[in-house]
Ligand SMILES: NC(=O)C1=CN([C@@H]2O[C@H](COP(=O)(O)OP(=O)(O)OC[C@H]3O[C@@H](n4cnc5c(N)ncnc54)[C@H](OP(=O)(O)O)[C@@H]3O)[C@@H](O)[C@H]2O)C=CC1
């Protein structure tokens with residue numbers, strides 16, 4: 001029986017490299033590319049079919065930052081499939097990133113320089129906005145849209161006598177200090193990306209508590225620093241090109257400069273092959289690349305509290321309830 005794998009944000013960067021690698025790893029796979037832009041999704045499908053002509057690939061239109069689009073997409077998935085084996089919750093944004101040069105230069109001469117390059121802690125700020133659902137855009141895209149998708153697809157993910165896996169593309173940039181239960185959408189701060197990634201780590205932990213007994217397992221990964229559209233948004237591309245030799249040099253000091261989407265997908269592919277019951281719900285699985293370019297996976301314990309994860313999960317359920325009422329009222333008004 002073919003394994004059914006859905007990947008959000010599959011049309012570029014780490015998501016696309018992941019799809020390519022999954023097709024190489026497993027020929028008995030149905031890949032569903034869940035993307036917001038049909039043309040970009042079709043281009044990705046063509047590229048994948050070029051290298052894997054026999055591959056079974058379908059497209060699904062979904063904007064994970066838009067509640068209505070997620071609900072529509074979930075309806076479509078339920079029509080197409082009776083079960084799902086894997087969902088890669090990979091789509092993500094970091095809008096209007098600003099590099100804090102002062103912190104960067106200070107960091108270069110501090111003892112924390114390696115950590116600074118590995119996590120980007122404190123180096124980046126973002127400007128976030130409110131979306132059409134009244135949610136902070138980064139939270140809606142990186143966390144809440146995926147949460148709704150999982151909730152909607154619960155019957156396909158929790159099937160008797162089989163296990164399913166949720167695999168998040170989180171980040172080592174997820175920091176406890178950027179997240180607060182009182183402002184979990186991060187409407188007050190300027191580190192919405194870091195907050196959203198910490199939120200996804202908390203959510204993954206809570207999902208394991210809620211769903212493991214029904215055969216659904218959730219894991220988080222960090223792909224390392226990868227050159228993708230997301231990182232090209234931080235500094236102009238000519239600058240990245242200029243510093244590329246330095247980036248390869250930094251690899252000898254930190255294994256987190258994976259740099260290519262192929263390398264960045266290492267932990268995501270590794271998790272595909274694991275028995276989910278053997279995984280640690282408190283571990284973040286990091287894609288690593290050595291100075292000589294060898295890839296491997298390094299699990300690291302996350303700094304998470306079970307009670308915070310539970311409280312956050314409750315808040316998400318309340319927000320879901322509120323928004324479902326809003327959507328319901330809007331649908332009634334149209335009728
Ligand atoms: N690059 C890096 O160094 C790191 C990246 N990550 C994470 O990896 C993930 C993938 O990013 P990466 O490959 O780097 O960057 P890309 O920008 O190349 O990929 C992001 C993908 O997400 C999609 N996407 C964004 N918003 C939405 C939305 N609202 N609905 C549906 N799809 C959406 C994009 O689609 P579209 O093409 O239409 O914009 C794109 O396919 C992200 O979650 C990111 O946070 C984590 C750590 C490091």
Ligand SMILES: CC(C)=CCC[C@@H](C)[C@H]1CC[C@H]2C3=C(CC[C@]12C)[C@@]1(C)CCC(=O)[C@@H](C)[C@@H]1CC3
Nearest residue numbers: 116117118119120123171172173224225243246
């Ligand atoms: C390499 C040189 C000489 C300069 C680049 C400095 C920064 C632009 C760069 C250093 C560490 C990087 C980093 C990220 C973005 C770019 C840096 C801040 C991320 C925050 C990108 C997104 C992620 O999710 C993290 C895992 C990255 C961590 C490191």
